[in-house]
Amino acid sequence: MIHHSLLAMSWMLPEQASSYAPEVDHLYEFLVGTTIFFCVLIFAAILFFFVKYRRRSSDEIPRPIAGSMVLESAWTIIPFIISLFMFAWGAKIYLQEYTIPNDALDIYVVGKQWMWKFQHPEGQREINELHLPVGRKIRFIMATEDVIHSFFIPAFRMKEDIVPGPNRYTTVWAEPTMTGQFHIFCAEYCGTSHSGMIGWVTVMNDRDYQNWLSGGAAEGSMADRGASLFQQLGCITCHRSDAQGQCPRLEGIYGKEQLMSDGQKVVADDSYIRESVLSPLAKIVAGYQPIMPSFQGQVSEEQIQELIAYIKSIGPPETTNATPGTMKGSTKISAPGSNPAAKPPIMTTGGATIVAPQTEKAQPAQLPQQTPGQNQ
Numbered sequence: 001m002i003h004h005s006l007l008a009m010s011w012m013l014p015e016q017a018s019s020y021a022p023e024v025d026h027l028y029e030f031l032v033g034t035t036i037f038f039c040v041l042i043f044a045a046i047l048f049f050f051v052k053y054r055r056r057s058s059d060e061i062p063r064p065i066a067g068s069m070v071l072e073s074a075w076t077i078i079p080f081i082i083s084l085f086m087f088a089w090g091a092k093i094y095l096q097e098y099t100i101p102n103d104a105l106d107i108y109v110v111g112k113q114w115m116w117k118f119q120h121p122e123g124q125r126e127i128n129e130l131h132l133p134v135g136r137k138i139r140f141i142m143a144t145e146d147v148i149h150s151f152f153i154p155a156f157r158m159k160e161d162i163v164p165g166p167n168r169y170t171t172v173w174a175e176p177t178m179t180g181q182f183h184i185f186c187a188e189y190c191g192t193s194h195s196g197m198i199g200w201v202t203v204m205n206d207r208d209y210q211n212w213l214s215g216g217a218a219e220g221s222m223a224d225r226g227a228s229l230f231q232q233l234g235c236i237t238c239h240r241s242d243a244q245g246q247c248p249r250l251e252g253i254y255g256k257e258q259l260m261s262d263g264q265k266v267v268a269d270d271s272y273i274r275e276s277v278l279s280p281l282a283k284i285v286a287g288y289q290p291i292m293p294s295f296q297g298q299v300s301e302e303q304i305q306e307l308i309a310y311i312k313s314i315g316p317p318e319t320t321n322a323t324p325g326t327m328k329g330s331t332k333i334s335a336p337g338s339n340p341a342a343k344p345p346i347m348t349t350g351g352a353t354i355v356a357p358q359t360e361k362a363q364p365a366q367l368p369q370q371t372p373g374q375n376q
């Protein structure tokens with residue numbers, strides 16, 4: 001119904017470098033086109049009436065007008081339909097942009113005064129530069145270390161505020177459709193050097209991306225680094241993989257629903273894990289005591305993301321018999337003995353936990369999900 005060719009604004013917009021960019025532009029063109037159309041119509045009518053109904057003599061008295069039902073209905077109903085159409089179109093794009101695909105590649109983003117920090121699951125870290133493969137859906141998992149920032153890649157038509165707070169990751173996705181270099185901006189005023197909080201995203205073909213990936217990450221994958229942190233910070237002394245600790249086991253929880261002490265059920269996703277690290281008392285897993293200290297100020301946002309990558313790597317859901325840790329980019333961690341933090345995982349079979357006999361005494365009160373008698 002609209003002739004994009006007449007209204008095409010590509011000459012004044014950045015390249016369309018993501019899968020949904022063309023549709024965003026079409027909506028934008030429609031909005032601008034509609035605005036121009038009514039603007040011209042209204043100003044033309046004003047000028048026309050201005051001349052046609054001008055006062056011709058000083059004693060002229062205009063004929064009274066009682067109104068026109070047809071005219072008033074028309075100028076109510078037509079704009080109503082047009083604005084509903086705009087709403088429906090916008091909502092469709094919104095849902096598309098905010099429904100994260102399952103098969104997306106995760107990129108962790110941290111905004112900080114005044115830089116963008118990126119982590120790839122394979123371990124690469126970048127500042128103000130981001131390398132991405134073309135034709136892959138990318139999920140950006142974003143947090144801020146201080147104030148509100150807004151992650152903006154104009155060529156992707158993607159802009160998302162990153163809001164501080166312990167229980168919040170912001171996610172958004174995009175699929176780059178062309179190789180090249182594109183601007184990254186911060187689109188929320190965040191202090192003195194806000195305008196310097198910029199960078200480049202480099203979209204590469206898959207082979208170049210794989211080459212690039214294999215070039216770095218001397219410190220191992222994100223999950224590897226998370227595993228060392230898990231040990232350094234002492235998490236491992238309490239969250240023990242043998243279910244003898246005083247804290248919930250973390251194997252296999254990622255992405256699964258957990259029962260809280262108040263009866264609430266929470267999916268153990270990135271935001272939940274981040275909240276548990278920063279304000280552990282916010283949600284207590286049923287059957288456990290609120291004894292965990294906050295790690296606020298002790299771990300950086302990137303370290304939290306590494307811890308999450310580690311937890312993700314120890315026992316993905318739905319693969320109870322597979323070797324845990326087979327998640328992309330975390331293979332090193334799954335090799336038993338390769339990393340002291342990653343103890344050989346416990347096998348779970350149909351919900352029952354098989355635990356190696358332990359010398360320490362068991363604490364059945366804190367093991368709510370165990371079958372009675374299972375522990376011995």
Ligand code: CUA
Pocket residue numbers: 111112114148149150186187188189190191194195197
């Ligand atoms: Cu960060 Cu503006």
